[in-house]
Structures are given as C-alpha cells and as structure tokens.
Amino acid sequence: MDTYLAVASKRDWRSYADRPVPPEVERRILDAGRVSGSAMNRQPWVFVVVESPEAKERVAQTVYAQDNVRSAGLVIAIATPGGGSTLDVTAWNDGVASCPNGMPESDAAARALGLEEGLLPVSIPSFGYPKRPLDPESKGAEEWSREANRKPLDELVRRI
Numbered sequence: 001m002d003t004y005l006a007v008a009s010k011r012d013w014r015s016y017a018d019r020p021v022p023p024e025v026e027r028r029i030l031d032a033g034r035v036s037g038s039a040m041n042r043q044p045w046v047f048v049v050v051e052s053p054e055a056k057e058r059v060a061q062t063v064y065a066q067d068n069v070r071s072a073g074l075v076i077a078i079a080t081p082g083g084g085s086t087l088d089v090t091a092w093n094d095g096v097a098s099c100p101n102g103m104p105e106s107d108a109a110a111r112a113l114g115l116e117e118g119l120l121p122v123s124i125p126s127f128g129y130p131k132r133p134l135d136p137e138s139k140g141a142e143e144w145s146r147e148a149n150r151k152p153l154d155e156l157v158r159r160i
C-alpha cells in the first residue's frame with residue numbers, strides 16, 4: 001500500500017473479528033516499533049505482547065476501554081519513558097486495524113504487565129482484523145484525508 005494512503009485511511013478501530021493475527025504479521029508490527037527513531041537512538045522502549053488469556057484480562061482491567069483489549073486479536077503494550085512508534089500504520093498495511101488504549105493509572109497497568117521499576121506503559125494498543133471488512137484501496141488517499149474527522153490543516157499549521 002502507498003504510505004500516504006496507509007496513513008490517510010488508517011482509523012482507530014475498536015471492533016475486531018474473532019480471528020488471530022498471524023505470527024509473521026505480529027513480527028512485522030513489532031519490527032516497525034523496533035526500527036522507529038528515538039532521541040539519541042536510545043531505543044528506550046519495551047514492547048510487551050500480552051499473550052495469555054489471564055494476562056489479557058488483567059491488562060484489560062487497567063485501561064479505559066476494556067473491551068478494546070478483551071476483543072483484540074493481539075495486544076502489545078509500549079512501555080517507555082517517552083517517544084513514539086509506528087506500530088499502528090504498519091499493522092494497517094497488513095489489513096490489521098488497531099486502537100491506542102490509555103489507562104487511568106499507569107502504575108496499575110505496569111503491575112499487570114509485569115514491568116520492572118522505572119518503566120511505565122505509554123499506550124496499550126489493541127490490534128485485530130476489522131469485524132466489518134474495509135478496503136483502504138477503495139478510495140484514494142486524498143478522499144480518505146478529506147473524509148477524516150480531523151481539523152483542517154489551516155487550523156493546525158503555523159509557519160515561522
């Protein structure tokens with residue numbers, strides 16, 4: 001998929017099909033995080049793949065939108081003192097939808113994830129194939145962009 005189309009058509013998705021995310025897709029999603037840039041290339045993050053049903057339920061109970069995690073085919077917590085990653089657009093390239101999940105108390109989520117002192121989850125994105133099939137190639141990137149529920153660029157861009 002064209003990169004701009006992947007970004008423009010990507011919506012955060014909360015309704016996942018009951019279908020596992022294959023290991024090779026999971027590996028690509030994780031690798032997208034691995035190759036993300038970071039300040040001074042410190043790569044301060046840890047990616048926690050939440051695999052067991054018990055851990056999934058434990059983690060679900062720590063986020064705002066618990067069903068996002070419960071119904072996901074794949075859950076990966078990103079723990080870092082700061083910084084970002086490109087996991088979600090890479091997943092979308094493989095037809096896997098996703099949604100970032102925030103949490104009211106990151107300490108409780110850290111405990112549920114078994115993280116050591118000093119690491120806190122910044123997001124626990126849920127991944128899965130969309131319940132309702134969605135074809136990003138059905139429209140052009142410009143159309144996806146126009147239809148997105150977003151502020152216009154005029155409101156967002158400043159030049160100095």
Ligand SMILES: Cc1cc2nc3c(=O)[nH]c(=O)nc-3n(C[C@H](O)[C@H](O)[C@H](O)COP(=O)(O)O)c2cc1C
Pocket residue numbers: 010011012013014064065068099100101102103149
């Ligand atoms: C930092 C961040 C935290 C978010 N936290 C949650 C969350 O806790 N639960 C949730 O359902 N969606 C969460 N979202 C998804 C937003 O609601 C979503 O990006 C926004 O509504 C746009 O949705 P769309 O891409 O479907 O248009 C979060 C998004 C971001 C970027």
